[in-house]
Amino acid sequence: MLTKRQAKTFFIGGTVVFAAIFLGLTIDTLSNGLPRNTHPEKIDDQVKLGRYLWDKHNCMGCHTIMGEGAYYAPELTRVYSRKGPAYIRTVLTAPEGWQPRGRNMVKYDFTDEEVEALIAFFKWMDEAYLNGFPPKPWLQPSE
Amino acid sequence: MKYKSQKVAYYFFAFSMILLLLQVTYGFIMAFAHMGYDGLHEWIPFNAATATHKNLLVVWIISGFMGAAYFIIPDEADTELWSESLAKLQFWSWAIVGLIAVAGFHFGWFEGRKFLEIPRPLDYLVALNVVLFLVIILMTLLKGKRQTTTAWVLTMGLVFAALLYLPGMVYFENLAVDSFFRWWVVHLWVEGVWELIMGGILAYLLIRLTGVDREVIEKWLYVIVGLTFLSGILGTGHHYYYTGGPKYWLLIGGIFSAMEPLAFLGMTAFAVQMYRKGNKRHPNKLALYWTLNTAILSFLGAGLLGLAHTLPQVNLYTHGTLVTAMHGHLAFWGAYGSLVFAVIAYAMPLMTGRKIYDNFIGNLAFWTANIGMLGMTAAFAAAGVAQVSLERLAGYEFMEVAKVIEPHFFVLIIAATVFTTGILLFMWNFLLYGAPSDEAIQPEGEPVFQVVT
Incomplete structure (x- = not known):
């Protein structure tokens, strides 16, 4: 059975991992995707x-x-x-x-x-x- | 109510109710304009009405959250607020800045970015005010006798909501970059950190109303907020499909947006399961109804209706149409409006000592508000689908289609009248509770209605 500690680890771990992926994609979007598509x-x-x-x-x-x-x-x-x-x-x-x-x-x-x-x-x-x-x-x- | 300082919440709840009434009024102005009756155009043009409608929504919901925090945190931390007088100062400054912003829209004082129309100088005042609010909440939590998971989830939701306001205060010359970061605020609020606030408040209410053991509720709270971030952070991608971003957002946004209803489904299952497991002995049925309503309607409005148009292939046609208004209305009402009503219904009898738990007006308010909002959602859906079919698929001009869909706004106005009746009845109950009183203080706290493990 899931313990409260495991649930907390799932929350914090999941948030950190997906926030890191999101930040990586943000950097790529700002440096590659958006400039290519919108001609700054x-x-x-x-x-x-x-x-x-x-x-x-x-x-x-x-x-x-x-x-x-x-x-x-x-x-x-x-x-x-x-x-x-x-x-x-x-x-x-x-x-x-x-x-x-x-x-x-x-x-x-x-x-x-x-x-x-x-x-x-x-x-x-x-x-x-x-x-x-x-x-x-x-x-x-x-x- | 256990602590005298919890009464500060009343100011925020009352302010929240007033703003909601104003928001609904502006909604009517906009609906009539959509039907072709814009007699107030000279004084309240549509762009002022929409900015007012949307910002009143944000401010009344946040006022509700602030009131909830001032009520819940002393109770959870088992201590008086760190400073009641500073909390009152925070309230008055918040109210003044909010009212100046709304008045300013009528004189063309805008920042012109959907949901973030408040002009920059006022943004700084909002930021300052929120810092004061967070200092009061954090100091209360830190000086408290205990630090619960529920209190920390709620507080962290409030802290992250404040931090995420900052990207919206940076000016970018490229409109597409500006839009990218505007969604950092708006999406990561409503489909991210506001759900932490929602989870924290729901957990508090469920602990109090069902009698289920705190450890059980808080364990599932972690799972649900975990699912929220797991899907919601990358789910931001559904705002980047067609706003200048690279193509990979279609895939990432599509997959993670499809997972977002899971978090809401978890929230629904969590609340319903806790209710079933609970002892059903708490007398405050109205608070319980609004709590369960939040869990169920947030899944329908935010989860399912969101999913209805976040698939990239569908969103290509529905993006920027009234289909978004369909989803938006039920989502905000279900997830956040209803939640603020739940907190008010729970806290008011404890703050005032008047045990209005299950009266006729309260029940009528509950049903009429919800039936009205479901009717409004249906009217927006009909208008949105017609707009998508005629304009996006068949290629008719926007204004030609606007004429065709006018009758749907008549239906919207009828449903909105039912909804408004519910809101007015809820406010009537709010007045019946009366003002908070020191006589309502219970030094031992509210009696626990049997803990179930």
């Missing part, structure tokens, strides 16, 4: 400003990016290639705030520089490789 060399001042604005206005509070955020507004990981920079510019500079199908986006008074920075941020995101996310739709009605 392309994060220039413009992309940094775009990212700053993304956080500052809590865009994740409505949208998702890399599938993370809230589910009230569209996924934006591939918005740059899906909609193009001109469309994004129109959305961000709508005089009364963007109002898609009766919903309201917050009206932001972005400067031209800020709008271009957000577009640059979306372009950087668009070029990241995310193991096939977002998936391509494949379901078609049968003939």
Whole structure:
């Protein structure tokens, strides 16, 4: 029968071993995987400003990016290639705030520089490789 | 209640209840917005409502944990709190910082990272506050007459939760790196160290409520928290599938996430088995119901519904959809919300001397809250599955799909109304208990209802 001491050893031993494996994989992810997939060399001042604005206005509070955020507004990981920079510019500079199908986006008074920075941020995101996310739709009605 | 200073817990429990009510209110604002009624947009835009809803959740649950610790640790360590006045100071500073953060969201003061929206200057104040809390708890434990496994598991859960907040306070220019470490906080909290806290509190409640021998309960406590870390640490990988990480996370995250329900199943089997083995003589049935509810619903919400979309092949389509909201609501309610309710239901009669153990309001609160939350989960599931089918599989535009799934939010609002009724009834009971009183102090502690070995 399992004793309390053995149970304690299982807990501490298991935790230490799996935490060590997790730390090893973290180091590899930070030094190999993430740089290969997300091109940190392309994060220039413009992309940094775009990212700053993304956080500052809590865009994740409505949208998702890399599938993370809230589910009230569209996924934006591939918005740059899906909609193009001109469309994004129109959305961000709508005089009364963007109002898609009766919903309201917050009206932001972005400067031209800020709008271009957000577009640059979306372009950087668009070029990241995310193991096939977002998936391509494949379901078609049968003939 | 054995010690006068345990009464500090009441402040945290009351604060927790107020925040929960606010959280539910913001949930309604968001659900109506999803249905197309966002009349409050000018004052409370959706991104402010969601930040408020999520952060109120985190703060009310942690307030519940802090209250639980202030009640349990003196009892377990067999001593007064190290400093009751510092504990009160910690409460007021915690409440003020929490309220400033929530108010700030309405003025656009965000950090913009899901679950960690609190701005950086406030992060430092939170950290300072939590250090004070931990000093009080650790000093109490160290000066105590005894040091139990239950108390140490609970305390270590709190210490690790504080340490894991730190990676979330570092700024990374690369959003993908930022996301990587954000999950160190969020995942390793809710599917890691918070389960230590949960295990510690559950063990305490089971020891008290079932009369089963402490040695037996604490032995299984080690096994369960061991299983939690064994699966949960590498289970973090399910957040790294599609956020810029290498491919091996699909395999590692997939395997270890599939094992995560085992830890929850262990928790369920543990609580149910202890209940069956126990003597069933403790009069506080409400506390027992909420304790067993925690063990069972955490398995359903966190374990099974988590497993429903952590397989990488499934998650490719469900990632970033309302399917996550389905899992999230039942998981947080089952594992942590219900746990805080269990502690409150157990501690309040002991702190106030009013023996509300099995009344009609309490029973009605239990059933309506749970049935309401199961209904909400079903509504999110229907909306999520429809969203995945139409948007991710068939390729319709997000906003087209949003229109189609609006009726599911009507169902959500109906179920949420039932849930809120349960919450209000629980709060009514909370008021019926009245304020804590020194007259409720029992120098010998609560009588033990026959120890079973």
